Amino acid sequence: MRKPLATAIAIAIGLIVLLGYFLPGTLLFEIRLELVHWAVILTGVAVLVGVFNLFSVHVEKIRNRQKGNVYSLFLIATLLFSFLFGLAFGPDHVTIRLLFEAVVIPVEASLMAILAVTLIYASIRLLRKRLDLMTVIFLATAFLVLLGTAPFPFGEIPILGSLIRPMIVNVPAVAGARGIMLGVALGTLTTGLRILLGADRPYGSN
């Protein structure tokens, strides 16, 4: 089904916001701010839609007795509790803060911590997956930078922390990062332009 209205809206709004971006101090700039403000409101509404999506996916899982449906019960229970309680008393309420500190922070931090294991494991398997010069350079750089990050318990290797590490971080790494960032910006530019020209219509307009 064709949705010319949706496409027209996406293009028109996009162009106004884009022009407002480049023409500060004009009316377009003011309009842009207002449009972005509305978009912020819409993202807030989208969060509610997203929570409903999460809820319904797991309800469906339970209803269809899919794999892992028992766990979905935990999710639905905690989701409903934290959402309804948070809605009623606000996210600053002591119970919500307690729940956040007791569940969200420890679990997230623990997931980050097991990333330490995952990363080391990945790095030692890397050469088996991909044996080439770049992999060797990658691992050697990581190794050198880690060596220069902190002194050993028994002392510090001279030059490494004070000269070699800063040199690697400040010169070739900055160069590579800038090159990649410029490339990413180019990709971002053309991807955004495709949407502003209506060539890509991810909002459901065929």
Added chain:
Amino acid sequence: MSLSPAFISGFLGFILTLLVFSYVLGDNPLFRITIYIFVGVSAGYVAAVAWHQVLWPNLFLPLITGSMAERLLLLIPLILSILLLMKISPSLSKLGTVPMAFLVGVGAAVAVGGAVMGTIFPQLRASINMLDVNAAALQGIHPAEQLIEGSIILVGITSTLIYFHFGAKPVPGGSAQRHKIIEGIALLGRVFIAITFGVLFAGVYSAAMTALIERLNSFLTFFALL
């Protein structure tokens, strides 16, 4: 030992941390339960924040207390919001296309504007300034040092950029190959990319290691409460 909020928080944190760590050994039901609880709590929390700190102060409060002009203006996002809420129902979800198109339009414009003004121009300017020996001299950097460093960075930036070059000519066998000169420069670019990722990997590893240390320290803190 008392059932103080700190104790409850410490106890739950301790148990959940252990359960998450069990994932290292392999997936297990206890890890699953932990994850689902975590996802549920965090989603509920974020939704509550969205209501209290986005929708209420930016939409509903001004609609109630704002001036007439403000209210009229906010009618548009209100209507768009109602349409967006239709996405909840599969049968009415088509109505939500317009607000999604609105969001996509704004998002694309923000992305394009950010890429040009936030990355491309500043990075180009910074790259051009790499050989500015006079400015370096003012900061007490020796011109020769600046010249060498700047040249390496310039070579790195350009070769990395060229590495991404996509255009190629088809060669027999069905594949495509770039010009030999581009391939040569791209190889140099790959070296810079590998070094950059090596540095970033070390940074991520340091962050993960600190998280591990913090978690293990939290055990100490909890044990101290017992």
Added chain:
Amino acid sequence: MNWVSITGLIFVLLSAGILISLSLWRRKKPPTFRDIPAYTFLDKEIGLAIEDGTRVHSSLGRSSLLEPGSAASFAALGLLRRISELTSVSDQPPIATSGDAALAVLTQDVFQSAYQTAGAGEQYRPSTGRVTGLTPFSYAAGSLTAMRDENISVNILLGSFGVEVGLLTDTAERENSFILAAADGLPAQAILYASLQDPLIGEELYAAGAYVQAGQPHAASLQVQDILRWVFVVLIMSGAVLRLIGLL
């Protein structure tokens, strides 16, 4: 209004002009691009997934639509559409997970319109485009459980990710499933570089559409990028030399 803003606007307009021209320009042969092994394998793996009766899982990251990372999500949506068209014959429709609510709504829209285009509108299920968490790590955690439970053999992690992407690649490896992954953030790219056999780097993320033949504008985008790339190289080199000799 200053000259930088005006230059920016001119730059964007020029880029758009080149993009439109190249999109509409019909030439003898479609442009060819260098080989990117990850995309080459993707074709094959999707075919195998359909044969096996397993699912393709696409994870689109957690960028809000109002952040610059949204472009990565848009690129991923383009790939998702193509994949959903390709796999619409499968009795195991692909699933898409995301860490942003608006993005999840878009994945549903993409699925719906792709199925309709493929004449399989009845196959669409809203639950195939889902939010798995609304914070970065909860999104990754929710996605990793989906990766284990949903009979998935192909994982496409394309979008805006942070370090949490390491958990996803680790899970995919544990499940012995195929991974194609690219992120816009550099730390995430570093993790992918260390974890994957054929990592996609930086700009290669945005080439997804062109490499799965999503249409002429995607191919034209890559050409525009190539043109601008060389413009940048010339600008940087000449600007730096002029600055060195004091003319700029």
Added chain:
Amino acid sequence: MSSVHCPLCGKPNPEELEECQFCQARLKPIMAPMELLVPESTEGGGSPEKVQDLLAGLAAQAGEDEEVIPDWLADLRMESSPDKGVANATPKSPEPGKEEDWLTALRDGSDLTAESPAARISESKPGVTGELGGVLPEWLTDLHEESAKEPFQPVVGDLTDWQTDEAAKEISSDLIASTEDYKKPASSSNADIPEWLAKFTAEQTSKEAKNQEAAQIESTIPAEPSIEGSEPMEPPVLTMTGIHYGIPVQDGGLPKEPTAPAENPPESTTSEGEKTSDLLSDLDKETAGPSPEKPPETLVEDTSAEIPEWLSSLSTVDRGFVETSPEPGAEKSASPLETLPSSSTPALIPDDEALPGADVDELLSKEMPDWLSSVGTEEREQEKPTEGAEIPLPPEQDESLTPAELPSWVQAMRPLEAVIPGLPLKEDGEKILEKEGPLAGLVGILPTGPALDSTRKPQPYGIKLQVSQIQREGAALLETMLASESEPRPITAPTMELSKRVLRWAVAGILFVVVGVSTFTRTRITPMAGSYPPQVGAAKDVINALSASDPVLLVFDYQPGLSGELDAAAAPVVDHLMLRGVHLAILSTSPTGPVLAERFLQKTQSAHGYQRGGQYVNLGYLPGGAAGILNFALNPTNAIRMTVDGQPAWKSQPLQGVHLLSDFAALIILTDNAETGRSWIEQAGTFLRSSPMVMVVSAQSEPLLLPYYESDQVKGLVSGLVGAAAYEYINGRPALGYQYWDSFSIGLLAAEIIILVGGLWGLRTSIRSRRKPEVDNG
């Protein structure tokens, strides 16, 4: 029975199947709508009027289409067609002067015109006109696609997944293009055959006539054809049939009767049904998504520069006959679309014939192994003479037949009775005894009755199997493959999995034990670094310059997962801020930021006794990402109105006198994400004026944000635990950095050793596993 290769899985399927029997992909995407057209138009050729109406309708619609198409779009569509038109018009082997009669030529031309669209469609390359639908913005393509609504839209609708949106539109738009052409033969046939047309057809024929088959076709046309009776509207119908069944045009069997074109299509479609899938499968192959590095090869060359002058001039004139609405781009009639209609038709047969032999091979060879594709070629080559034999021989050739010379062994088989006059010839049952000609005397040599109806030569089969080297290799390969399938394979996966799991456990064990022991024993043996990064000292200087009660904006932009690192990194900085007695306004662009901030202050800074609403205020969550930051930088009081606990934000004690961003004495950003850091620098940097910005970041973001410190946009930078430890060290106030320092150092050391050992081990294993196949092969 011919087969259709599934475009998705590539496996052969019986032609009549609609879906692949292996993967259920749809095989005949454009059948349904075409079937609606074909029976009406082809059955006995009895209702040409109907056909005419239908096609007129199509033509009219195409005309309407043109009315609404803006000229630039029309131009585009024109540009898309030269590939087809020109290539079709390119004769293979010129042999002029074969057909001089302009009338015959004209008729011939019109007959062939009938077949042209089919051939055009069969040859249409993907990515031409049709791509417009897939690639142009909706607002651009709407008009273009409108024309396909009736009856072609269902075509698009019926396409399945394996045919991309784009490919579907290509086909449909090719059809649209052909419908536009239909009216042209009609109008030309109603005309009084002007001179230009005679010239055109003569030229056309002369070029095209070099092809042997084409010459034969022409010769079958009677001497007194009725131009009016040749039913100019028929041709498209034949075309549609051609599209439908994918019939190569030359297989259709050409009409023997003058009015045959209208009647023949059904016959042709059925008799050659076996070969019909070729074109469709060719189309499929093109649309079925070749791999990215193998873009679909063009079947025809785009040779817009090679458009013969006569062709373009013809199109210009031809256009005059078509009652189309004036089109802005019409004056550019040399452009491809106009060349398509009738002008391109004569060369279609040779082109079509050339397809399987050349271009299709090229396509096939990409999809199949060499040996397989070459088999296909050989088969096709074997078929060719057979096909040729089916075409009735022209009379001239009949007359020039010379008596056959029988080989000696046949001569020897002749019965004696036949050779010796007077001996009676015996007729043996049903077998007929030949009485004259070279076979005289032989019994049962020539088949009788139904056998005579067969137009096929019996295939000569040798006793010995004729196998080429390539086929032999292919067979051997197939045999090996089959054999390898049945061979038992050692099950290695579980072992691999186990070793991976053990490796993971080992890594985890080492790290947990080393860091755990260091943490629980609270050792303090690692020295601080001899030198600290200058950016840390700069951060300290900025904070040192602040006065008591100065408002400072403290942004908590990190996620809970990174709180371990960021809490440690931020602790000495915030501690220092509180020591200076500044007032803090806390803000976050992450929804989890406000609660993290409260936890941080409570966990690490409770000693300072800062009270919410007194010395600090929590402004809560600032939505909108970079846009939200800009909004806040422009007008803070408008962007955030209330604190996290619902109080009016800007009336609170810490924010007295703050109206602008520059009213803050400093901006301290705590973030794990370099993007967020950059957003603050870029959006808020200019609004800060002289107020300094200091960043406390995760170690992963340091290389990305360091350039901003060097360019002086950020006045100080503290990164990760190393930065924290350095800050604590130079400030003389140990905190989390100091507490974690030993564990950090030991943890890093363990990681370095594991990476080194693991890397070397991986290197060795990889090299060995690479050498192993070489040794096995060598």
